[in-house]
Amino acid sequence: xxxxxxxxxxxxTFVVDRAPVVAVEGVNLSVAENEFVSIVGSSGCGKSTLxxxxxxxxxxxxxxxxxxxxxxxxxxxxRGFVFQGYSLFEWKxxxxxxxxxxxxxxxxxxEKAERVAxxxxxxxxxxxxxxxxxxxSGGMRQRVAIARALVYRPQILxxxxxxxxxxxxxxxxxxxxxxxxxxDHKVTVLFVTHDVDEAIFLADRVVVLASRPGRIKRDIPVxxxxxxxxxxxxxxxxxxxxxxxxxxxxxxxxxTMATPPLPG
Amino acid sequence: MTDTPRSKxxxxxxxxxxxxxxxxxxxxxxxxxxxxxxxxxWLVTEFGLVRPxxxxxxxxxxxxxxxxAREGILWDDASVSLYRIMAGWLTATVVALPxxxxxxxxxxxxxxxxxxxxxxxxMPVVALIPLSxxxxxxxxxxxxxxxxxxxxxQQVLMVMDNVKTIDMNLIRAGxxxxxxxxxxxxxxxxxAAAPGIWDTLRITIGWTWTYLVVAELVAANEGLGRRIMDAxxxxxTETILFGTLFIGFLGLLTDYFFKRTGxxxxxxxxxxx
Numbered sequence: 004x005x006x007x008x009x010x011x012x013x014x015x016t017f018v019v020d021r022a023p024v025v026a027v028e029g030v031n032l033s034v035a036e037n038e039f040v041s042i043v044g045s046s047g048c049g050k051s052t053l054x055x056x057x058x059x060x061x062x063x064x065x066x067x068x069x070x071x072x073x074x075x076x077x078x079x080x081x082r083g084f085v086f087q088g089y090s091l092f093e094w095k096x097x098x099x100x101x102x103x104x105x106x107x108x109x110x111x112x113x114e115k116a117e118r119v120a121x122x123x124x125x126x127x128x129x130x131x132x133x134x135x136x137x138x139x140s141g142g143m144r145q146r147v148a149i150a151r152a153l154v155y156r157p158q159i160l161x162x163x164x165x166x167x168x169x170x171x172x173x174x175x176x177x178x179x180x181x182x183x184x185x186x187d188h189k190v191t192v193l194f195v196t197h198d199v200d201e202a203i204f205l206a207d208r209v210v211v212l213a214s215r216p217g218r219i220k221r222d223i224p225v226x227x228x229x230x231x232x233x234x235x236x237x238x239x240x241x242x243x244x245x246x247x248x249x250x251x252x253x254x255x256x257x258x259t260m261a262t263p264p265l266p267g
Numbered sequence: 268m269t270d271t272p273r274s275k276x277x278x279x280x281x282x283x284x285x286x287x288x289x290x291x292x293x294x295x296x297x298x299x300x301x302x303x304x305x306x307x308x309w310l311v312t313e314f315g316l317v318r319p320x321x322x323x324x325x326x327x328x329x330x331x332x333x334x335x336a337r338e339g340i341l342w343d344d345a346s347v348s349l350y351r352i353m354a355g356w357l358t359a360t361v362v363a364l365p366x367x368x369x370x371x372x373x374x375x376x377x378x379x380x381x382x383x384x385x386x387x388x389x390m391p392v393v394a395l396i397p398l399s400x401x402x403x404x405x406x407x408x409x410x411x412x413x414x415x416x417x418x419x420x421q422q423v424l425m426v427m428d429n430v431k432t433i434d435m436n437l438i439r440a441g442x443x444x445x446x447x448x449x450x451x452x453x454x455x456x457x458x459a460a461a462p463g464i465w466d467t468l469r470i471t472i473g474w475t476w477t478y479l480v481v482a483e484l485v486a487a488n489e490g491l492g493r494r495i496m497d498a499x500x501x502x503x504t505e506t507i508l509f510g511t512l513f514i515g516f517l518g519l520l521t522d523y524f525f526k527r528t529g530x531x532x533x534x535x536x537x538x539x540x
Binding site: 136 | 434436437439442443444445446455458459461533534535536
């Protein structure tokens with residue numbers, strides 16, 4: 004398989020009160036086409052910063068991000084983004100939100116309508132096309148966000164703790180839904196989370212970030228077969244991987260707790 | 268033990284923290300309270316507890332209103348004042364919207380304008396009357412200028428805030444979808460900030476109303492504010508009271524208009540939660 008996404012010595016240094024703070028340092032990562040990679044780390048480890056850099060929403064101060072060999076210089080339609088908060092356009096309907104993402108494409112009106120209908124269906128929102136986001140539950144809103152990020156068929160899907168605000172039950176359902184959608188519309192995924200179960204359940208590989216500065220601590224393959232049933236989390240293979248990662252994360256969290264939080 | 272909730276009887280039921288009460292009660296309370304005040308007013312005047320010079324009875328004030336309406340003074344005053352209010356408020360709004368929106372989006376513009384605006388905001392509008400006469404004469408222009416000054420500086424900072432408080436992720440979403448800065452501004456930031464801006468317009472037109480008397484303090488022959496000031500000279504307390512109440516009433520109508528229109532325009536933003 005070819006590498007779709009390459010992070011080459013990516014680093015980011017902020018200046019806080021005239022003192023440099025290294026948020027991310029020397030991250031090297033290669034992600035293959037259609038590979039699903041989770042990034043886990045304790046809060047404040049720079050995982051969101053890393054994702055924003057890949058998304059072109061923040062600039063790296065060191066290194067380079069390349070997509071199919073081309074350096075990233077800003078946001079682009081080769082990447083779709085799903086944010087943690089509800090970043091929907093509240094004044095637009097469900098279909099309107101998804102259609103808005105197609106506006107910069109050259110598709111005909113009919114093709115757009117067809118795409119929108121297809122993705123509304125794929126995330127299980129048929130019948131809610133004309134609802135406004137304010138009328139939807141948290142899980143439904145994130146389904147709209149996923150459809151909006153996939154409808155223009157980006158090569159890479161970036162997800163920043165998309166299910167972080169949902170209750171545990173809804174979150175489980177959303178993970179299964181995401182995998183179903185991903186099986187049907189293969190795309191390279193970079194999924195940031197602090198939930199280890201979620202990271203393993205979804206991904207082909209789990210990258211554990213160390214904190215202060217954020218850098219790759221471990222890169223652990225998840226050789227579990229797909230499709231994965233929801234109760235795979237109780238299988239010995241799953242638990243073994245989880246135990247491994249938990250130990251790493253705990254070590255990092257303890258380190259973070261011993262240092263004062265970053266100002267600002 | 269039964270598990271019936273310990274319900275408080277009587278009024279206590281309606282005085283629980285943050286708890287909703289039936290709609291009818293909410294509305295009734297809003298009618299009864301002013302009614303009680305008017306009743307008290309009537310009582311103290313009817314039984315001669317206060318001299319009519321200081322407080323004429325509700326009947327006298329109402330009769331004054333009827334007289335003004337019959338003689339046509341009321342409509343002349345109201346239309347002149349309404350014109351000034353609308354002109355002052357609209358001018359302020361037309362200037363404040365673009366500036367506030369720019370300030371909310373560009374730190375440089377905010378940095379350049381904010382200190383100045385915040386300073387002017389605290390200057391008493393009454394103190395600006397002499398200058399306003401010097402610059403704008405004694406015609407309608409001067410009245411409109413005063414109303415503009417009283418409204419604009421508050422309005423522009425509030426619009427800035429309305430723009431600033433929209434979710435950054437909306438802007439980011441727009442960037443990832445390939446929209447240009449200009450498109451993000453017009454198609455994402457503005458619609459997202461619109462309900463807040465509408466509220467600002469509603470609140471600030473209320474402030475414009477409160478400056479009416481100040482605006483009509485000098486060299487006005489007509490106007491609701493003028494009528495009140497004239498009445499002071501003749502100790503026509505019922506005219507003062509009627510004029511003041513009438514301005515309040517028109518303000519209430521304005522507010523109602525903005526609330527209803529806002530609800531219709533931004534139905535999507537009230538569905539939250």
